[in-house]
Amino acid sequence: xxxxxxxxxxxxxxxxxxxxxxxxxxxxxxxxxxxxxxxxxxxxxxxxxxxxxxxxxxxxxxxxxxxxxxxxxxxxxxxxxxxxxxxxxxxxxxxxxxxxxxxxxxxxxxxxxxxxxxxxxxxxxxxxxxxxxxxxxxxxxxxxxxxxxxxxxxxxxxxxxxxxxxxxxxxxxxxxxxxxxxxxxxxxxxxxxxxxxxxxxxxxxxxxxxxxxxxxxxxxxxxxxxxxxxxxxxxxxxxxxxxxxxxxxxxxxxxxxxxxxxxx
Ligand code: BTN
Numbered sequence: 033x034x035x036x037x038x039x040x041x042x043x044x045x046x047x048x049x050x051x052x053x054x055x056x057x058x059x060x061x062x063x064x065x066x067x068x069x070x071x072x073x074x075x076x077x078x079x080x081x082x083x084x085x086x087x088x089x090x091x092x093x094x095x096x097x098x099x100x101x102x103x104x105x106x107x108x109x110x111x112x113x114x115x116x117x118x119x120x121x122x123x124x125x126x127x128x129x130x131x132x133x134x135x136x137x138x139x140x141x142x143x144x145x146x147x148x149x150x151x152x153x154x155x156x157x158x159x160x161x162x163x164x165x166x167x168x169x170x171x172x173x174x175x176x177x178x179x180x181x182x183x184x185x186x187x188x189x190x191x192x193x194x195x196x197x198x199x200x201x202x203x204x205x206x207x208x209x210x211x212x213x214x215x216x217x218x219x220x221x222x223x224x225x226x227x228x229x230x231x232x233x234x235x236x237x238x239x240x241x242x243x244x245x246x247x248x249x250x251x252x253x254x255x256x257x258x259x260x261x262x263x264x265x266x267x268x269x270x271x272x273x274x275x276x277x278x279x280x281x282x283x284x285x286x287x288x289x290x291x292x293x294x295x296x
Contacts, residue, residue, distance in 0.1 A: 039107075039211075039212045039213045039214050040089065040107060041061045041087050041089065041110075041213060041214060041217060042061055042214075043059040043060065043061055045214045045218075046059055046061075046087070046214060046217045046218050046221065047059055047218075048218070049218065050218055050221060050222065051222070052083075052221055052222055052225035053225055053229065054082065054083040054116075054225055054228065054229075055083050055085060055114055055221045055222075055224045055225040055228065056083065056085050056221040056225070057082065057083030057084060058081065058083070058084040058085070059084075059085050059087065059221075060084070060085075060086050060087070061086075061087045061088070061089070062086065062087070062088040062089070063088070063089050063090070064088065064089065064090045064091075064092065064106075065086075065088045065090075065091060065092070066091065066092050066093040067091050067093045067094050067095055067180075068086045068087065068088045068091065068094075068111055068112055068113035068180060069095070069113045069165060069167055069178050069180040070093075071086045071088075071113070072084070072085075072086045072113035072114070072115050072178045072180070073167065073169050073176070073178050075115055076115045076117060076169050076171070076176035076178060077171065079117050079118075079171075079174070081115050081117070082115065082116065082117040082118075083114070083115065083116070084114070084115045085112055085113070085114045085115070085221060086112060086113050086115075087110070087111065087112045087217065088111045088112070089106055089107045089111075090104070090105075090106040090107070090111075091104070091111055094111060094182065095165065096163050096165055096182075097151075097152065097163070097165055098293065102163065102165075102182050103193070104182065104184070104187070105187070105191055107186075107213075108184070108185060108186040108187050108191065108202075109182055109183060109184055109185050109186075109187070109213075110181065110182070110183040110185060110213055110216060110217050110220065111181075111182050112180070112181050112217070112220070113178050113179065113180040113181070114178070114179045114181075114221075114224060115176060115177075115178060116176065116177045116178075116179065116228070117171070117174055117175075117176045117177075118174045118175060118176075119177060119228065119231075119232065120232045121231045121232050121235065122271065122272050123166060123168060123177065123289075124270075124271060124272055124273070124274060124288070124289060125231045125235055125238060125271045125272070126166060126177055126179065126228070126231060127151055127152060127164065127166045127289060128151075128231070128238050128239070128242050128269070128271070129224075129227040129228050129230065129231035129238050130152070130164050130166065130179045130181070130224065130227070130228075131148045131150075131151065131152050131154065131164055131242065131245075132148070132227050132238060132241040132242055132245065133220070133223040133224040133226065133227040133228075134154050134162050134164060134181055134183065134220065134223070134224075135147075135148050135154050135245045136223045136227075136241075137183075137216060137219045137220045137223045138154060138156075138161060138162060138183065138203065140219055141203055141207070141211060141215075141216060141219075142156065142161075142203055142206045142207060143207075144156050144157060144206055145157075146161075146245060147245055147246070147247040148242060148245040148246055148247060149247045149248065149294075150246065150247075150248050150269070150275055150289075150294070151164075151274075151275075151289045152164035152165070152166070154183075155247060156201055156206055157201070158199075159198075159199055159200055159201035160184075160199060160200050160201070161183065161184050161200075161201050161202065161203065161206070162181065162182060162183040162184065163181075163182050164179065164180065164181050164182075165179075165180040165181075165182075166178070166179055166180070167180065179224070181220065183203070183216065183220070184200065184201065184202035184203065185202055185203045185204060185211050185213050185216065186202060186203075186204050186210065186211070186213075187200075187202040187204070187205065188202075188204070188205065189205065203216070227241070235271045236271075238271070239269055239271060242269060243269075246269070248266045248275070248294075249266055249267075249268070249269075250265065250266065250267075251265070251266050252264070252265055252266075253265070253266050253277065253294055253295075253296070254294075254295045254296045255275075255277075255287060255292055255293060255294045255295055256292070256293050256295060257287050257288075257291050257292045257293075258291050261295070262277065262279060262285065262287070263279065263280050264277035264278050264279035264280055264285075265277065265278045267284070270286050273286035273287075273288060274286050274287045274288040274289050274292065275287045275289075275292065
């Protein structure tokens with residue numbers, strides 16, 4: 033059974049001491065909504081909402097990559113979506129910067145090694161602790177990106193459905209202690225702000241940070257891209273083209289996030 037949360041999120045307690053340039057320019061917290069990504073996409077119509085972050089204590093239609101569901105009991109996770117309008121970098125790089133930012137935030141509260149399984153799974157000891165869903169929305173003269181983030185915080189093992197129990201974890205499970213989501217949320221916004229600026233000014237630094245956390249670098253992978261299967265060793269990441277594999281055929285090939293699924 034989930035414990036009642038005493039760390040309910042509120043704009044004031046997240047914004048307290050927040051020193052960010054863009055992210056968190058406005059913060060809205062919903063008690064319950066469909067998906068924070070959908071709400072954020074509606075706000076993205078107005079360019080004044082650049083940097084807005086929507087949080088929710090509960091989602092009725094939370095979603096992940098590849099049309100999966102993203103479920104969380106009420107007030108147990110950080111569920112949020114940040115709006116970026118016309119950022120000066122590619123979605124590929126945005127997605128990496130977001131993964132690095134989330135990984136760093138989790139590192140600041142958990143002692144165990146935090147890994148990034150490309151593109152956007154944040155893992156501890158082979159179990160998923162957080163996920164990121166980057167979506168875009170064309171505007172009249174611009175494009176908006178919605179960075180949706182889910183971080184498992186207070187879940188106990190039994191809060192996950194049986195299929196997830198062996199492959200998911202939370203901050204409290206890892207720490208054997210109760211975390212404070214308000215502090216984690218504030219740290220997340222600072223970290224996102226920091227790495228999004230780095231993505232625009234110094235993409236190599238984002239890649240360097242990704243390499244530190246990467247669980248795939250140097251590993252043998254099987255993946256499917258546009259319906260075809262490929263096998264090879266992961267030798268790097270290109271900020272524009274995606275994952276770089278040295279294939280068994282000898283060729284080096286890049287695999288774009290949007291078209292690729294890792295099988296093993
Ligand atoms: C994944 O790992 O597949 C991505 C999961 C992303 C989940 C978050 S929770 C907040 C935001 N709203 C959603 O509907 N999804 C993202």
